[in-house]
Amino acid sequence: MSDLVVAVLGKYNYWLYIILMMIGIYAMIAKKNLIKKLVGMNIFQTSIILFYVSIGCKKGGTIPILEHSPGHHMVEPAHYINPLPHVLMLTAIVVSVSTFGVALALALKIYRKHKTLEEDEILMQLRPE
Amino acid sequence: MKAIGLIIVVLVGALLLYSTEDFPSWGDPASPASVHVAAHHLKKAIPETSVPNVVTAVLADYRGYDTMFETSVIFCAGLGCFVLLRLFKKRDDDSYYRHVATGITLHIKKDKIPDASSEFERIDTLWTPYDLIVKNVCRILAPFVQLFALYVIAHGHHSPGGGFQGGVILGASVILIAISHDMRTALGRISEKTVHILMAVGVLIYSGIGALCILMGRNFLDYAALSRILFTDKIEARSLGIFGVEVGVGITVMAVMISIYNNLSSEGRQDEGL
Numbered sequence: 001m002s003d004l005v006v007a008v009l010g011k012y013n014y015w016l017y018i019i020l021m022m023i024g025i026y027a028m029i030a031k032k033n034l035i036k037k038l039v040g041m042n043i044f045q046t047s048i049i050l051f052y053v054s055i056g057c058k059k060g061g062t063i064p065i066l067e068h069s070p071g072h073h074m075v076e077p078a079h080y081i082n083p084l085p086h087v088l089m090l091t092a093i094v095v096s097v098s099t100f101g102v103a104l105a106l107a108l109k110i111y112r113k114h115k116t117l118e119e120d121e122i123l124m125q126l127r128p129e
Numbered sequence: 130m131k132a133i134g135l136i137i138v139v140l141v142g143a144l145l146l147y148s149t150e151d152f153p154s155w156g157d158p159a160s161p162a163s164v165h166v167a168a169h170h171l172k173k174a175i176p177e178t179s180v181p182n183v184v185t186a187v188l189a190d191y192r193g194y195d196t197m198f199e200t201s202v203i204f205c206a207g208l209g210c211f212v213l214l215r216l217f218k219k220r221d222d223d224s225y226y227r228h229v230a231t232g233i234t235l236h237i238k239k240d241k242i243p244d245a246s247s248e249f250e251r252i253d254t255l256w257t258p259y260d261l262i263v264k265n266v267c268r269i270l271a272p273f274v275q276l277f278a279l280y281v282i283a284h285g286h287h288s289p290g291g292g293f294q295g296g297v298i299l300g301a302s303v304i305l306i307a308i309s310h311d312m313r314t315a316l317g318r319i320s321e322k323t324v325h326i327l328m329a330v331g332v333l334i335y336s337g338i339g340a341l342c343i344l345m346g347r348n349f350l351d352y353a354a355l356s357r358i359l360f361t362d363k364i365e366a367r368s369l370g371i372f373g374v375e376v377g378v379g380i381t382v383m384a385v386m387i388s389i390y391n392n393l394s395s396e397g398r399q400d401e402g403l
Contacts, residue, residue, distance in 0.1 A: 007150075014149040022142040029134035058163060059156035064171060065288065068181040075175070077168035078158045083183040084167045087192060090184065091199040094293045094382060098206030101389035105213040108396060 267309035296382025331381025
C-alpha cells in the first residue's frame with residue numbers, strides 16, 4: 001500500500017493530467033450540447049498543456065532566463081528548467097484560442113440554421129422520419 | 130451513450146495510468162526530455178543568439194519554422210472565422226437611439242436610420258452599457274494596457290514575454306473598448322479593413338525576414354545573414370532578427386484576436402454586439 005502512495009506522489013502530475021484529460025473526453029462523448037462538447041475539448045487541451053509544462057520541470061531549477069553579462073557563458077543545464085515544453089505550449093495556447101474561435105463560429109452557424117445546439121435535436125432535423 | 134462513454138473513459142484512463150509506471154518521476158533533472166536538445170539550447174543560447182530568455186531564443190530562432198507556421202495557423206483561424214460568419218447584409222431590424230442629455234431611448238421602427246449627431250447616440254438592441262465610471266475607466270486604461278503590451282513584446286528577450294503574449298494583450302485592449310463602449314466605437318478606432326490588413330502584414334513580416342535571409346545568401350530564417358544590413362556582428366543580428374519576427378507575430382495575434390471577437394460577438398454583422 002505504501003508503495004502505491006509513493007508511486008502516486010512521485011508522479012502526481014501524470015495523475016492530474018490524466019484525470020483532466022478523461023474529464024474532457026467524457027464531456028466530448030457524453031454531453032449532447034455542442035458548447036459543452038467544446039468546453040470538454042478545451043479541458044482536454046489544458047490537460048495536454050499541463051502535461052508538457054510538468055515534463056519540463058526540474059527539482060531545484062529556476063526559470064530559463066540566463067544571466068546576461070560579459071564573460072558569463074558557463075551554464076549548468078540542471079539549474080534551469082527545460083525551455084522546450086514551454087516554447088511548444090506557448091504557441092499551443094494561442095492556437096487553441098484561435099481554433100476555439102473557429103469552433104464557436106461553426107457552432108453559431110449551426111445555431112443559425114437549426115435554431116438549437118442540442119445534438120439529438122439537430123440529428124432529428126437532419127433525418128426526418 | 131453516457132454508460133458507454135464512462136466505460137471508455139475509465140478504461141483509457143486506467144491504461145494511461147498504468148503506462149505512467151515507465152515515465153520519469155516529477156522534477157527529475159535526468160528525464161529524457163531534458164537531456165538531449167534542451168541542454169544544448171540552454172548552453173548555446175547566449176553564445177549563439179545573445180538572448181538571455183532561452184524560451185524566446187528557441188521559439189524564434191532554433192524552432193523558427195514551427196513558430197512561422199503556428200502564426201500561419203492563427204492567420205488561417207482568423208480567416209476561417211471571417212469566411213464562416215461575415216454577413217454583408219445590413220440588418221433591417223429596428224434600431225435604438227438615446228438622447229444624450231435626458232437619457233430617453235428612442236425606438237425607430239424599420240425605417241431609414243438617421244445619421245449620428247451630438248444629441249442622439251445609437252445604442253445596441255441587447256447590450257446597452259450606460260455606466261459613466263465603467264466607460265471612462267476603460268477608456269483611460271486602454272492606452273496603458275497597450276503600453277504594457279508593447280513592453281511585453283519588446284522586452285521578451287530579457288523577461289517572460291514575446292510576440293504571442295504581447296499580441297494577445299494588445300488585442301484585449303481593443304476588446305476592452307468594444308465591451309465597455311460598443312462595437313461601433315471600437316471599429317471607429319481600428320476598422321475591419323485595418324484589422325485584416327494587419328493580420329496579413331504580421332505573417333508577411335515573419336516570412337519576409339526569412340526571405341531576406343535567403344537574399345543575403347544564407348538559409349531561410351538564418352538571421353545571421355542580416356548582419357550586413359544591420360551593421361552588427363552575427364550574434365547581435367540573430368538577436369535583432371528574433372525581435373523583428375516577434376513583432377510580426379504580435380501584429381498577427383492582435384489582429385486575429387480582434388477579428389475573431391468582432392465576428393463572433395456580432396454574429397458576423399459587425400455593427401452591434403457585446
